[in-house]
Amino acid sequence: MNQWISGRRLIQRFEEWAPKSLAYENDKIGLLIGTLDKKIKKVMVTLDVLENVADEAGEKQADLIIAHHPVIFHPLKNVRSDEGQGKIVTKCIKHDLAVYAAHTNLDIAEGGVNDMLAAQLGLTGTEILQPTVSEPLYKLAVYVPESHLEAVRDAIADAGAGFIGRYSHCTFAAAGEGTFLPEEGAHPFIGTPGKMERVAERKVETLVPEHLLQTVIEKMIKSHPYEEIAYDLFPLKNKGKTYGLGRIARLAEPIAFGDYCLQVKAKLGLEGLRAVGPLNEKVRTVAVSGGDGNSLIPFAKRRGADVLITGDLYYHTAHDALLSGLKVIDAGHHIESVMKKGVQRYLQRVIEEENCDTEVILSESVTNPFRFI
CATH class of the missing domain: 3.40.1390.30 (NIF3 (NGG1p interacting factor 3)-like)
Structure with missing residues (x-):
């Protein structure tokens, strides 16, 4: 290459x-x-x-x-x-x-640092610990000649448009008639300069998350046959995908906190770690956050976590965790x-x-x- x-x-x-x-x-x-x-x-x-x-x-x-x-x-x-x-x-x-x-954008991103840590710890069925933002959504409407309907629809969907929940490639197409008059110097895909054209077209609509707008539009333009493409973008009030810090999940079986600390040490390849809480008590619901997780103590407790695994823990925050009954594993910031x-x-x-x-x-x-x- x-x-x-x-x-x-x-x-x-x-x-x-x-x-x-x-x-x-x-x-x-x-x-x-x-x-x-x-x-x-x-x-x-x-x-x-x-x-x-x-x-x-x-x-x-x-x-x-x-x-x-x-x-x-x-x-x-x-x-x-x-x-x-x-x-x-x-x-x-x-x-x-x-x-x-x-x-923090890589911490929060789906598949980012916190998901990577959860995966290394063997946690499954994870949920967001602290929601922070819902991504804005846009509706894309583009007018396509019927001959290229599938090509354009596939291109924008493959670029990430059209996700609704667990369904991908969600679009809607309505039939109509497009008209245009190519001016002198134009190089139309259909028709000739100076002559009014009427073309059977489809209006294709789909949802696009904000961070994919540029990529989706690039793919749409590349797959579209027209010299000049008619399309609209509408900002929506629909709630987009929710992102946030930390992850929380349940272990398959309860385990003594001391034994779980040893598992965490082995899975993360650590020389050592700091543990806060009675080592003999059982834990099952686990929260995890790379980096400074001090602010997540109340969120972990509110969500029913038995233990929070994080990368930095302050002395007095450790006291607060003890008083609340939340166990904490300080695995060091370098786990990121x-x-x-x-x-x-x-x-x-x-x-x-x-x-x-x-x-x-x-x-x-x-x-x-x-x-x-």
Whole structure:
């Protein structure tokens, strides 16, 4: 093939999965360093962007880093090459690296960090722990000659339009007559310039979630035979898909909290973990959230969780959990590194669909600052 995907196209496809609209307000997501106006021969996926990661990306000749944690989270007063965050930023610029961060939007996305953690823990039948946003929906109506009805309908449905609950490819088509008069210089698919045309057409309607609008319209235009395409987009008040932080599920059988801690340690490959609560008491309903899960303590308790597995737990929040009767497992923030292989799989699928040679690699640099002694 010997062709490379553009940075903008790769990120457009990535944001079909983890759109920015899912992120928490003021989260530092998106392109943080460099430019996407270049071809991407190699993209490296990492949890954190530290000096060793920037050096590794430079040595491996990566063009783009996709990270979970933003390399610039708080405003920088300066960018010095000899201290602080400036050392990282300088190295990224030196190696001509673009750095893109997908943080809370990747946590919240379906199939994102929290779903990856739940899967690694063997949890099934998961539900959202804390709903945060319902995605806006649009109705797309496009007018198609009958000869191309199936081609256009299949193209927009395959691009993700037409989902209602557990049903895909949901569309409605109504017959009608389209009229048009090609002006001088036009190159009509049907008819000749200067002559009024009447064509048997179908008005095809379907639902499109906001984050897929651009992709669906691109596919519609590509599959449509007309030089100029008549279509309408209507914002709807219908409630779209609900997204949120954390996941909750029930184990097949109750298990002693101490024994479950050992299972979690093994399944997540941990050196150790912190446990809050009586080790002999049984647990069955499990909530999970990567990263800082302190704010999810009341949601986990309200939803009937026996235990919350999270990546960071504050001392006094642990007291609050004990008082409420909720057990907590602090597995360390680094458990979110599960995102590396998940993002790699998604990007490899995108590269295959785009028919490109771009390589997707995982950072091998150690970024976990903690060691168990």
